[in-house]
Amino acid sequence: SYELTQPLSVSVALGQTARITCGGNNIGSKNVHWYQQKPGQAPVLVIYRDSNRPSGIPERFSGSNSGNTATLTISRAQAGDEADYYCQVWDSLYVFGTGTKVTVL
Amino acid sequence: EVQLVESGGGLVQPGGSLRLSCAASGFTFSSYDMHWVRQATGKGLEWVSAIGTAGDPYYPGSVKGRFTISRENAKNSLYLQMNSLRAGDTAVYYCARGAVAADAFDIWGQGTMVTVSS
Numbered sequence: 049s050y051e052l053t054q055p056l057s058v059s060v061a062l063g064q065t066a067r068i069t070c071g072g073n074n075i076g077s078k079n080v081h082w083y084q085q086k087p088g089q090a091p092v093l094v095i096y097r098d099s100n101r102p103s104g105i106p107e108r109f110s111g112s113n114s115g116n117t118a119t120l121t122i123s124r125a126q127a128g129d130e131a132d133y134y135c136q137v138w139d140s141l142y143v144f145g146t147g148t149k150v151t152v153l
Numbered sequence: 154e155v156q157l158v159e160s161g162g163g164l165v166q167p168g169g170s171l172r173l174s175c176a177a178s179g180f181t182f183s184s185y186d187m188h189w190v191r192q193a194t195g196k197g198l199e200w201v202s203a204i205g206t207a208g209d210p211y212y213p214g215s216v217k218g219r220f221t222i223s224r225e226n227a228k229n230s231l232y233l234q235m236n237s238l239r240a241g242d243t244a245v246y247y248c249a250r251g252a253v254a255a256d257a258f259d260i261w262g263q264g265t266m267v268t269v270s271s
Contacts, residue, residue: 081257083198090247090261091198097255134198138256141213142188142200 052135052145059151066122068148070135073116078137080118082111086131094133095120125152155179155260157248162265169238169269175231175248175262183226186251188258189233191244191267199244202233203251216242238269 053071060066070080080098083091093102095111098118108123122129130152135145161173173189189201202222203211210222221234231248245266249258 079256081255083258090263091258092261093252093257093259096252096257096259102259136198136257141211142190142203142256144198144200147197 049141050137050139050143052137052143054133054135054145054148056146057149057151059153060122060125061153062127063124066125066129066150066152068120068122068133068135068150070118070120070145071116072118072137075116075118075137076114078113078139080111080113081136082109082120083134083136084129084131085134091134122150125150127152155250157250157260157262159246159248159262159265162246162267164268164270165238166271167239167269170234170236171238171267173233173235173246173248173265173267175233177229177231177248177250180250180260182224182229185253187222187224187231188249188251189220189222189231190247190249190258190261191242192247192264193244196244201246204231235267238267240269243267243269 082095084094085091094109098113099111110121133148156178158176165171188203204222219237223232245264247264248262250260252259
């Protein structure tokens, strides 16, 4: 079965840029989606099809995907960006990444 | 406002059954694929089942043969019948809407907790 690997945690200084990676075999050939989940809340879609933002998602959130790694970038990080982030693809079934906890220092 | 509201969670003994419901509002329910996704406490997300607009169901191997997804478009409702429940099925179960033209989940409910324990 297809696996997606994410770092357990990422720390970023307030106002700086955080990059969260999602590794998978030839993931660049797939559409990657990203979700933000704050404690006690349901996930929220923040990026779909590699680099597209749903309405209401700030431009500070961006995505890219190439080779074996997809990346979610959070620019000008704010305290409210602290959350768990999950990548997701379709590979005969829906597969989620292991999740990354983002801490804003 | 687009909204999904789950209900039906609770405590059930191993081997027991439970039926979850999801009430949709604010969009044309019949036009969207719908899904169930679960999350064990402190763990990641796991897709549990999907149903297409034509009522075609899909399951991962972990629940196939035990779980049944269904929908009732006239009532804007999604269901998950869970049988032969195991301790490993303990999780928050989310109802989610399938995004158009993307294999993603664009709207999520708040979740309902299912605990399988004796």
